[in-house]
Structure formats: C-alpha cells, structure tokens
Amino acid sequence: xxxxxxxxxxxxxxxxxxxxxxxxxxxxxxxxxxxxxxxxxxxxxxxxxxxxxxxxxxxxxxxxxxxxxxxxxxxxxxxxxxxxxxxxxxxxxxxxxxxxxxxxxxxxxxxxxxxxxxxxxxxxxxxxxxxxxxxxxxxxxxxxxxxxxxxxxxxxxxxxxxxxxxxxxxxxxxxxxxxxxxxxxxxxxxxxxxxxxxxxxxxxxxxxxxxxxxxxxxxxxxxxxxxxxxxxxxxxxxxxxxxxxxxxxxxxxxxxxxxxxxxxxxxxxxxxxxxxxxxxxxxxxxxxxxxxxxxxxxxxxxxxxxxxxxxxxxxxxxxxxxxxxxxxxxxxxxxxxxxxxxxxxxxxxxxxxxxxxxxxxxxxxxxxxxxxxxxxxxxxxxxxxxxxxxxxxxxxxxxxxxxxxxxxxxxxxxxx
Amino acid sequence: xxxxxxxxxxxxxxxxxxxxxxxxxxxxxxxxxxxxxxxxxxxxxxxxxxxxxxxxxxxxxxxxxxxxxxxxxxxxxxxxxxxxxxxxxxxxxxxxxxxxxxxxxxxxxxxxxxxxxxxxxxxxxxxxxxxxxxxxxxxxxxxxxxxxxxxxxxxxxxxxxxxxxxxxxxxxxxxxxxxxxxxxxxxxxxxxxxxxxxxxxxxxxxxxxxxxxxxxxxxxxxxxxxxxxxxxxxxxxxxxxxxxxxxxxxxxxxxxxxxxxxxxxxxxxxxxxxxxxxxxxxxxxxxxxxxxxxxxxxxxxxxxxxxxxxxxxxxxxxxxxxxxxxxxxxxxxxxxxxxxxxxxxxxxxxxxxxxxxxxxxxxxxxxxxxxxxxxxxxxxxxxxxxxxxxxxxxxxxxxxxxxxxxxxxxxxxxxxxxxxxxxxxxxxxxxxxxxxxxxxxxxxxxxxxxxxxxxxxxxxxxxxxxxxxxxxxxxxxxxxxxxxxxxxxxxxxxxxxxxxxxxxxxxxxxx
Numbered sequence: 001x002x003x004x005x006x007x008x009x010x011x012x013x014x015x016x017x018x019x020x021x022x023x024x025x026x027x028x029x030x031x032x033x034x035x036x037x038x039x040x041x042x043x044x045x046x047x048x049x050x051x052x053x054x055x056x057x058x059x060x061x062x063x064x065x066x067x068x069x070x071x072x073x074x075x076x077x078x079x080x081x082x083x084x085x086x087x088x089x090x091x092x093x094x095x096x097x098x099x100x101x102x103x104x105x106x107x108x109x110x111x112x113x114x115x116x117x118x119x120x121x122x123x124x125x126x127x128x129x130x131x132x133x134x135x136x137x138x139x140x141x142x143x144x145x146x147x148x149x150x151x152x153x154x155x156x157x158x159x160x161x162x163x164x165x166x167x168x169x170x171x172x173x174x175x176x177x178x179x180x181x182x183x184x185x186x187x188x189x190x191x192x193x194x195x196x197x198x199x200x201x202x203x204x205x206x207x208x209x210x211x212x213x214x215x216x217x218x219x220x221x222x223x224x225x226x227x228x229x230x231x232x233x234x235x236x237x238x239x240x241x242x243x244x245x246x247x248x249x250x251x252x253x254x255x256x257x258x259x260x261x262x263x264x265x266x267x268x269x270x271x272x273x274x275x276x277x278x279x280x281x282x283x284x285x286x287x288x289x290x291x292x293x294x295x296x297x298x299x300x301x302x303x304x305x306x307x308x309x310x311x312x313x314x315x316x317x318x319x320x321x322x323x324x325x326x327x328x329x330x331x332x333x334x335x336x337x338x339x340x341x342x343x344x345x346x347x348x349x350x351x352x353x354x355x356x357x358x359x360x361x362x363x364x365x366x367x368x369x370x371x372x373x374x375x376x377x378x379x380x381x382x383x384x385x386x387x388x389x390x391x392x393x394x395x396x397x398x399x400x401x402x403x404x405x406x407x408x409x410x411x412x413x414x415x416x
Numbered sequence: 417x418x419x420x421x422x423x424x425x426x427x428x429x430x431x432x433x434x435x436x437x438x439x440x441x442x443x444x445x446x447x448x449x450x451x452x453x454x455x456x457x458x459x460x461x462x463x464x465x466x467x468x469x470x471x472x473x474x475x476x477x478x479x480x481x482x483x484x485x486x487x488x489x490x491x492x493x494x495x496x497x498x499x500x501x502x503x504x505x506x507x508x509x510x511x512x513x514x515x516x517x518x519x520x521x522x523x524x525x526x527x528x529x530x531x532x533x534x535x536x537x538x539x540x541x542x543x544x545x546x547x548x549x550x551x552x553x554x555x556x557x558x559x560x561x562x563x564x565x566x567x568x569x570x571x572x573x574x575x576x577x578x579x580x581x582x583x584x585x586x587x588x589x590x591x592x593x594x595x596x597x598x599x600x601x602x603x604x605x606x607x608x609x610x611x612x613x614x615x616x617x618x619x620x621x622x623x624x625x626x627x628x629x630x631x632x633x634x635x636x637x638x639x640x641x642x643x644x645x646x647x648x649x650x651x652x653x654x655x656x657x658x659x660x661x662x663x664x665x666x667x668x669x670x671x672x673x674x675x676x677x678x679x680x681x682x683x684x685x686x687x688x689x690x691x692x693x694x695x696x697x698x699x700x701x702x703x704x705x706x707x708x709x710x711x712x713x714x715x716x717x718x719x720x721x722x723x724x725x726x727x728x729x730x731x732x733x734x735x736x737x738x739x740x741x742x743x744x745x746x747x748x749x750x751x752x753x754x755x756x757x758x759x760x761x762x763x764x765x766x767x768x769x770x771x772x773x774x775x776x777x778x779x780x781x782x783x784x785x786x787x788x789x790x791x792x793x794x795x796x797x798x799x800x801x802x803x804x805x806x807x808x809x810x811x812x813x814x815x816x817x818x819x820x821x822x823x824x825x826x827x828x829x830x831x832x833x834x835x836x837x838x839x840x841x842x843x844x845x846x847x848x849x850x851x852x853x854x855x856x857x858x859x860x861x862x863x864x865x866x867x868x869x870x871x872x873x874x875x876x877x878x879x880x881x882x883x884x885x886x887x888x889x890x891x892x893x894x895x896x897x898x899x900x901x902x903x904x905x906x907x908x909x910x911x912x913x914x915x916x917x918x919x920x921x922x923x924x925x926x927x
Contacts, residue, residue, distance in 0.1 A: 227781050230792050234778060237767040243726055244756065244764040245779035246747030355769075355820055 009354075014297055014304070017346035018311070021338040028334055034327055042325045043318035054193065055201040056317060062205065063313035064306075065212045065270045066284065070291025071298055071305035072219055073264035077142075078300050079223060080256040081236035086131055086146025087264045088288025089153030094124035095268030096157045096177065099279035100165040102272075103178035112184040113273065117211075120265040127153060128261025129254065136250040142257070150288075157279075167278060176280030186273035208270035215263065220302040232256055264288070293340040299347060312336060422485030424449040424581055424612040425470070425501075430479035432465055439465040441637045443479070447581075447629075452603055452613045454623040454644075456656055457633035463616050466633070467583050470614075471503045472496035483581075502579030504570045506586040510558050517541055517554035520573050544575045548605045563712075564595035568602065581612040588622055592711055593881075593914035600626045618656070620649045632656055670703035671889055675735075676842045676873035677723070682732035684718045684897075692718045694897040695732070700842065700873040705864070707888030707905065708877045711917050715897035716877045717759060720846050723875065724756055725749050737841065750779060755840030757831055759847045759877070765831045766819045773801040773815040776834055783838060800837065808833035809859060825856030832860055836867065843867060846877040861887065881910040895919050 026036035046056040070087055077084035084090075098120040107115060130149060134140040167178030188204035223229040234242040235252045243249050267287050268279075276283060294312055298304030315336055319329040427445040440462045447453040457463050469476050472490030480487050483499055490496045493503070510519050517537055526533040526540070538554045545552040550568045558569060567587060574582055588596045603613055603626055617623050623630060623644065630642040632655040639655055677700040684693035693715045700706045710716050721727040723734065725746040733742045736752055744752065756779065758764035766775050777786045777797050785796035801815035808829045812822050819827060828848070835843060845864065849857040864887060868874055878884045884891060885905045893901040893916045901916045 225791050225794070227787055227790055227792055230774070230777060230781055233770075234767055237769055238763070240763045241765060241767055241778065243746065244724065244758055245781065246745065246750050247781075248745060248747070351769075354818070 010299065010301070010304070013346040013350035014299065014308075014343055017342035018339055020346070021335065021342040024338045024342070025331070025335040028338075029331060032328070034331065038325070039322065039327050039331055042321050042327060043315070045321065049199075051199040051201050054199050055203050058201055058203040058205045059317050060310065060313045061209060062203070062270065062274070063316050064309040065206055065209050066267045066287050067290055067294050067309035067312050068212050068216065068306055069263060069267045069270075070287045071294030071309055072216060072291075072302065073260050073267065074288075074291045074295040075298070075300040075302075075305055076219065076223075076232075076263060077256055077260040078295055079236045080232045080252060081239060082253065082256055082260070083143050084128065084131070084146055084257065084260045084264075085143055085292065086128065086149050086153075086288070087260070087267070087291050088286070089146070089150035090124040090127045090261050090264040091267035091288055092157045092285070093127050093153045094120040094265035095272055095283065096160050096165065096279045097123045098265075098268070099177045099180065099272060100160065102180040102184045103165075103167065103278070106181055107183060109183045112181075113186060116180075116184055116273065117266065117269060120269055121262040122265070124265030125258045125261035128257045128264065132254040132257035135257075136253050142253075161279065161281070165279075168280070174280055174282055176278040176282075178278065180272075180277045184273065185277060186270075188274065204274060206270045206274040208266075208274055211266070212270070215266065216302045216306060219263070228255070264291075267291070293336065296340060296347070297343050311339075422449075423447060423482070424451075424484060425614070426482040426485075427466075427470065428480050428482070430466065430469055430476045430481070432469055432474070432476050439636055440469065440476070443633070444638050445631055446641075447612055447614060449484075449612055450607055450610045451628040452607055452615055452626055454615045454617060454627035454630045455633060456616075456618055456620065456623055456630060456652065461633045461656075462636040463633055464585065465636075467503065467585060467614070467616060470496070471501060471583060497577050497579065500578060500580035501583065502574030502577060502581070503583040504567070504574055504585065504587060506589060508566050508570055510566060510569060512559040513557065515555050515557055516552050516561075516569050516572075519558055519569055520554070520576050522573075524577055540576065541572060544572055547609060548575065548602060550602060562595075563590050564598055567591070567595075567599065571602065571606075579611075581614065582606065583614045583616070585616050586618075587615070588617060588619060590712075590879075592917055593911055594918055596622060620652050620656075624649060624652070669889060670869050670871070672702040672704075672871060674702045674737075675699045676702055676737060677875070678733075678735040679723075680733050680735075682719070682722055682734065683730050684715075684722050684727050685730045686718075691730075692897050693722060696894075696897075696899050697732075698892055698899065698902075700875055702841075702871040702873055703868055704889045705868055705874040705876050705887050707884040707891040708875065708894055709881070709884050709891055709903075709913055709917055710894035712879060714894045714917075716894055717846070718897075719894070720759065720844055720875075720877060723749075723844055724754065747782065750838075751782060753838075753841035755835035755838060755843040757828075757835055757843065757845040757848050759850070761824075761827055761831055766827060768820040769818060771816045771818055772805070772810075772812060772822075772830060773797045775819050775830060776801040776804065776815075778834075780834070780838055804830060804833035804837060808836075808863075823853075825852035828852045829856055829859065832863055836863060840872065842873045842875070844875050844877075847879060848876070849878075849880065849883060881913050885910065885913065893917055 029036040029039055046053040073087050074084055098116045101119050102116045127149065131142050131146045134145045135142050161175055161177060165177045166175065168174065168176045186207040189207055189209060190200055190205055193200045223233060231242065231247045231252060234245060235247055235249065239249060271284050272279065290312060294305055294308040297308030315332045319332045322329045322331055423446050425447040427443055430440055430443040432440040443466055455463055468474055470481065472493045472495050488499055520541055521537045526536045541552065541554045550572055552568055552572055558566060587599060591599060606613055615627060627644050630644055632639050632642060634656060642652060680697045682693060682696045683691055686692045696719060698706060708716050718727060722729055725744060729742060733740060736754065739752065741749055741752060762768060767778060777792060780786050785800050786793055798815045804810060805812060810826050810830045810833065812826060849860050864874060876884065876887055885908055888905045891903040891905050892899045893903065
C-alpha cells in the first residue's frame with residue numbers, strides 16, 4: 001500500500017512532464033503544419049501483421065538496451081553527486097578497443113564474449129578514471145574534463161579505426177574494423193518467441209538484454225543495500241555530511257567514476273556483439289548523451305531508467321515510419337527534447353513540493369511517536385502549535401541560532 | 417509618552433494558520449512610537465511567524481495591522497518597507513566582497529543616468545552613520561568587518577530605505593557581551609531620534625536592560641505585557657515557559673584518571689598557510705567535559721575538524737586513549753570510539769533528503785546494528801531508529817519520515833541519540849543546543865551530564881556562555897587559533913569569560 005503510493009508519487013512528476021512535453025510538441029507540430037494526431041497515429045502504429053508488430057517490438061527493445069545501460073552509467077555518477085558527461089567518449093573508446101581485441105583473438109564462445117565484455121568495462125573504466133584522478137588530485141571539475149575527454153576519445157577512436165584496427169577495403173565508403181569471429185557473437189533471444197508461441201521475427205532480439213537486466217539488478221542492490229552504496233548516495237546528498245560520517249571523499253570519487261565507466265563500457269556491446277560485429281563509422285553514436293536524458297527521466301532509479309529507455313527507444317523507432325508518412329522525423333527529436341526539459345523542471349518542482357510537504361508535516365507531527373501516529377496530524381486543540389513546531393519558518397538550511405533559552409534570568413539576579 | 421498619540425504599530429487579533437497548525441492565534445501587540453519594545457518567547461512560540469506577518473512575508477488569516485493608527489495590508493516585504501517597517505534578520509544577508517556602501521544600497525541604488533551615484537550614496541550613508549552613531553565607513557569591504565559591524569551595516573541598510581520602525585530578530589544571538597552593549601548603545605540612539613524598535617529575543621536579562629516594554633508570547637499567543645522596571649527576570653521567565661526553568665549546571669565532578677584524548681601541539685593551517693589552529697594542547701579525561709570558548713571564527717571549528725580527521729595537521733599529535741590516531745581516517749576514528757555532534761547539523765550531521773533511518777546509519781555505516789557485513793541492515797536500522805525516537809523523544813511520524821520534516825530540536829535529538837547509541841569513549845559536541853527549544857535543550861544537557869557521569873570524555877564547543885560554564889569541568893579559551901586561557905568554570909561569570917574571549921584580558925594574546 002505504502003509502496004504503491006511511494007511508487008505512484010515517484011512516477012507522478014515524470015508522467016506529468018511527459019504529458020506536458022507531448023502537448024508542447026503538439027503545438028510545435030501545429031506550428032510547422034503537421035497534424036499532431038496524424039503523427040501520433042504513425043508513431044503508435046506497429047503494423048498489421050503479428051510479425052511486423054513483433055519486429056517493431058524487437059527494434060524498440062534492442063534500442064532500449066544500450067539506452068538503459070547509458071542511463072545507468074550516468075545515474076551511478078549522479079547518485080554520488082558527479083556529472084559524468086563523458087559516457088559518450090567512454091563507451092566509444094571501449095567499443096573500438098573491444099572490437100579490435102575481439103577480432104584479434106579466437107576463443108571458445110562464452111570465453112570470447114566474456115573477454116570482450118571485460119575489456120570493454122576495463123577500457124571505459126580507465127577512461128572515466130582519468131576524470132576521477134584529475135578531480136581528486138588537481139581539483140578539475142569532472143564536467144569539464146569529461147567533455148574534453150569525449151573529444152579525445154572520438155579522435156582516438158577515429159585514428160584507431162582508420163589506422164591499426166582498419167578492416168575494410170581501402171576506399172570503401174564505410175570504414176569498419178575487422179569482423180569479430182562468430183565465437184564472439186552474442187546469441188539472440190529469438191528462441192523465446194517460439195517458446196511463447198509468437199511469430200519469430202526476422203530481427204534478432206539482443207541476447208545482451210539479459211546482461212542489461214542483470215546489471216540493472218546488481219546496480220540497484222549495490223546502491224540500495226550495501227554500505228558502499230550508502231556511502232555513495234550520502235556523498236551525493238551531502239558531501240560534507242558524508243565526509244563527517246567517515247566517507248573518504250576522494251576515494252569515493254574514484255570508485256564512483258570507475259563504476260560508472262565500467263557500466264558505460266557495456267553500452268556499445270549490444271550492437272557490437274548482437275548485430276554489427278565490428279566497429280565502424282556507422283556505429284551507433286550519441287548514446288552517452290541520450291543516457292543523461294534517460295537518467296533524468298528515470299530519476300536515477302534503475303526501474304525509472306528502464307522505463308525512460310523504453311520511452312526513448314519507442315520514440316526513436318518512430319523516426320523511419322514518420323519519414324515514410326511524409327512527416328519530418330525531427331518531430332521525434334523535438335518530443336525527446338521537450339520531454340527532457342519538462343522532466344528536469346518537473347523533478348525540481350516535485351523535489352520542492354516534497355520538501356515543503358515534509359516541512360509542513362513537521363508542523364502536524366503528533367506530539368509523541370507512541371501516540372497513534374495515524375490519527376496524528378493536528379496540533380493540540382485550542383490552536384497552539386506543538387512546542388517545537390516550526391512556527392512556519394524553519395526552512396531548510398536555516399538553523400536558528402539561539403543561545404540560552406531564558407536561563408540567564410534564573411542564574412543571575414538583576415542585570416548590571 | 418502621550419497616551420493619545422497613535423501607536424506606531426498595533427496588531428489586533430492576528431491569527432495565522434498553517435495547514436494543520438495555528439502558528440499565531442489572536443495576537444495583540446501595541447508598540448508606542450519611539451520605544452524599544454521587546455517580544456520574548458521560547459523558540460517555536462511564534463515570534464518569527466508574527467514578525468514575518470508584520471514584515472509582509474505572509475498575510476495573516478485574521479486580524480489587522482495598524483501603523484500610526486491606520487490599517488495597512490502588506491502583500492510583500494516591499495510594501496512593508498514602503499510603509500517604513502524594516503527588518504534586520506538574525507542571519508546577515510550581506511555580500512562579503514562588496515563594500516559597506518554597495519551592500520547598503522543594493523536593491524535601491526541611487527542612480528544618475530544609468531550609473532550608480534556613489535557620491536550621493538556615500539553622503540547619505542555618512543549621514544545615517546553619524547546621526548545614529550553607527551560608526552560605519554562606506555568604503556570598507558564587508559569581509560573585513562567583525563560581527564558587530566556587520567550587524568550595524570544591516571541596520572544601516574534598513575535605515576537607508578527610510579524605515580521608521582525596525583524589527584530586530586534575535587540580534588544578540590551572534591554577539592559576545594561587549595558587542596551586545598554596543599548594540600544597545602545604537603538602539604538608544606535610534607530611540608533618541610524617534611525611531612521605534614521591535615526587539616525579538618529570549619534572553620531575559622538583555623531584554624530587561626534594553627526594552628521599554630515587553631510583550632510575552634507563549635504557544636502562539638500573547639500571554640501578557642510587562643514593564644521591565646517592575647518585573648523580575650524570574651517572573652518573565654515564568655510567563656514565557658510557564659514552568660520551572662532548566663539549568664545547565666552539572667553535579668559533582670566525575671573526572672577520572674584515565675585520559676581519553678590528548679592533544680599536543682596540534683596545528684592546522686588554512687589554504688593560505690595561516691595557522692588557524694596554533695599549537696593547541698590539552699587532555700580530556702574520562703568523565704570530564706572540556707569546554708572550548710571563543711568568539712566564532714577563532715579556530716574552534718578547525719580544531720573540531722582536526723580531531724575528527726576532516727583536516728590534516730601540519731604539526732602535533734592526537735592520542736585517543738593509548739592509540740596515536742594522528743594519521744587515522746575519520747572512519748577509523750569514529751570506529752575507535754569518537755562520537756560527533758557537529759556544529760552545523762544540516763551540513764555535517766544529516767542527510768536532509770533522506771529518511772530518518774538512513775540518518776541513523778550515517779556515521780555508523782560500518783557498525784551494528786545498522787550494518788551487517790558489507791550490507792546495510794535496513795531492518796536493524798529502522799528498529800534502532802524507532803528506539804532512538806522513543807528514548808530520546810524525537811517527535812516524528814516514523815523512521816521513514818524525511819529528516820527535513822523534523823524541527824531543529826528533533827533533528828538534534830536524533831543526532832545526539834545516534835551518537836550516544838554507539839557508546840563512544842569521546843564525544844565532540846559542537847554547539848549541541850544551538851537552535852533548539854528549551855525542552856530539547858534541557859534534554860540534551862541531561863544526556864551530556866549522564867554520559868559524563870558514565871565516564872565519557874566530552875569536548876564541548878559552544879557560543880552559549882552559560883552552557884559552557886554550567887557543563888564544563890575545565891574551560892579553554894581560543895583566540896586567533898591559540899589557547900589563550902585555561903579557566904575554572906566554578907569561579908567565572910559570563911562577563912569575565914567574554915572578556916577573555918575578546919582578548920581584552922590578554923593584550924599580548926598569549927596564555
């Protein structure tokens with residue numbers, strides 16, 4: 001009951017935000033001469049045939065998996081009060097190196113996959129670790145250094161792709177790395193559709209979906225249940241209180257960035273291991289930045305991020321059908337953009353409302369805990385506040401400085 | 417005063433409700449022109465709410481406000497300022513890197529064309545400063561000013577805007593006794609010029625010294641007025657709390673032989689190399705309360721940080737019992753038996769946006785009952801939070817309430833309860849009763865006394881001189897980072913202690 005209520009409360013802000021964003025997007029569409037209802041119809045139309053519908057679903061899920069991982073990577077840092085804007089560079093570095101390593105070795109299937117996943121996580125973690133080291137040793141803001149490292153990562157990736165790791169013919173319009181041998185391909189989950197008795201679509205549902213779910217659960221447990229997670233969240237809620245409680249602030253920055261980076265390293269894996277089997281100029285880009293949006297949308301909670309990733313994936317899928325229907329596919333970008341803006345605003349409004357509600361709550365706190373808290377909620381009759389009620393003025397961060405509470409009168413006689 | 421003259425400020429039947437609670441009910445206040453009128457009451461009695469009403473920060477649900485006999489309605493503080501009512505807040509709202517002039521004119525700048533007319537502003541500020549003897553130099557940077565001067569800048573700000581009635585919210589809370597006397601001198605000047613001062617306080621002897629008349633507020637309503645010349649502090653106090661008053665005084669000494677904390681030559685440097693804590697040495701024994709007195713900003717906060725391992729030492733050693741903890745991390749020190757009640761509970765003591773049970777975990781992440789191996793024991797933490805709420809009278813709906821929902825007193829009781837739960841050998845208590853109401857204050861004092869009797873060593877830092885003198889077994893005075901005096905609290909008045917704190921007793925600044 002309370003859990004349901006809490007979930008509903010947590011979901012309220014993003015849901016309201018999405019609705020508002022859709023309304024704003026509708027206005028924009030009207031302004032550029034697109035019928036919003038038309039666009040909506042195209043977006044939700046998954047096709048008539050069951051196989052078409054399942055295919056659309058697979059497309060959405062396949063897109064959602066990397067988005068989810070990206071959101072998770074960003075959220076881990078966010079929870080510790082760090083803004084890892086460098087997820088983009090971290091996963092691109094990880095993917096190109098992993099593609100190179102994966103193509104260079106031949107191992108039995110599971111080991112090959114495991115090696116590549118470990119390499120990806122390690123490379124991205126090291127890349128994110130640079131940010132952490134700069135921050136703790138030189139005080140460089142992680143926002144600045146991670147943006148800078150994005151450029152370095154993209155440049156390095158291009159160099160590796162055109163130089164040492166080049167696998168495509170010289171002169172080919174699309175440059176790719178060498179293909180990873182089949183032992184390093186992630187099996188798809190399409191068998192699932194046969195088990196469920198659904199039409200087996202031509203598209204492959206990424207096997208990495210399972211990995212993503214496992215990672216999501218692990219991160220959730222880590223953040224919520226462990227001492228490390230507590231220290232991490234405490235650092236995000238109040239760095240000063242966290243240090244006073246014994247959290248090593250520097251160590252926490254390093255650990256958090258390594259963890260965030262490690263998860264970021266996985267972002268490229270679904271596409272690399274499940275579809276492309278090489279890294280090339282056409283490889284999915286921009287996931288790191290979308291991850292920030294998804295993390296915001298999901299309020300940094302793994303379940304919220306999963307929902308946010310699905311929403312963004314659903315919108316992304318609509319781009320092609322929209323173009324076919326002669327509607328500019330930038331409608332999708334507009335909707336995503338307004339959603340992010342609306343969510344940021346809504347989250348802040350929700351945060352303030354919760355706080356104010358909580359503060360009001362103190363005014364109506366029952367006089368003592370053992371005293372029937374459900375019935376509580378009113379001050380004593382006669383209109384006087386509980387003696388330590390806020391008197392309407394105890395805002396956050398407003399510790400009322402006070403000295404002796406009138407004891408002087410008793411301690412000393414008449415003043416000089 | 418002429419009885420027929422209209423009152424400068426009159427509040428009739430003011431009632432202000434917040435959801436579920438009535439903060440002010442049927443308040444009556446009559447302030448004559450040209451007097452200092454004190455409003456006294458406990459923390460949480462509704463003084464601030466009332467003054468916010470008068471200053472236009474919110475509107476009353478019932479009742480009316482009359483200025484000079486005419487009813488007025490304030491929609492915002494700017495309406496109040498326009499009507500000549502100004503407020504000097506308890507927490508200064510000054511930009512440190514601006515000059516006095518810039519701070520005073522900020523928000524109502526005199527302009528010539530589009531430029532700030534510094535000459536006009538300077539003239540006006542000089543005028544105000546001279547006529548009320550504020551002694552302000554318009555071109556000093558505020559960051560170079562002491563607390564008393566900053567307060568005078570705040571007063572000048574209000575006067576600059578043409579206020580005829582000044583509300584001072586707990587103006588003496590941040591001042592040492594000598595500065596309080598200066599403030600009272602300024603108030604006398606204001607009064608002489610015909611201005612009206614409403615003075616909010618709960619320090620009764622100060623009120624009796626400065627006020628011409630007194631209104632007492634208890635539990636949201638006015639319980640009466642008093643004439644400071646004929647009313648004793650005791651009578652006032654009884655009106656205020658309606659009960660016997662608590663005292664901080666401790667019982668017989670419980671100091672034992674064994675030292676729990678030994679500081680020798682502890683030195684802490686600021687970023688610029690200045691020694692903010694300079695060669696401090698003292699010992700805390702079991703069952704002893706060592707009080708650290710000093711005007712705020714003389715190294716007490718840094719000393720606390722040094723003991724807690726939040727700041728590195730440039731010299732000196734720290735011994736906790738027999739262990740040299742100089743190079744231990746904060747967590748090791750906490751595990752080694754140091755409890756910590758921080759000076760600023762919002763900054764260092766709590767996670768405001770986290771539930772109470774998570775706040776129970778804070779600082780004790782590695783120890784039962786809130787941790788089990790590498791995991792947080794959520795059930796254990798919730799149960800222990802409930803125990804603390806029960807035993808330490810923390811008034812909150814339950815362990816899942818957000819910490820921000822609690823009043824300052826309840827937050828502090830939770831922190832005290834949390835730190836006591838780990839049965840520390842040594843407790844660092846920085847301003848343990850700051851910003852809490854009288855009830856919580858006496859509860860916290862009792863807890864400290866009990867802990868002391870059981871053999872806990874306590875380092876007590878406080879700005880409340882009565883608290884320091886009453887609770888401490890020995891007192892050290894800090895001035896500019898150094899311990900300049902070791903005093904016996906048994907034979908010491910707050911005034912003497914204040915003299916030591918300002919350095920007046922030590923011209924050379926050396927103990």
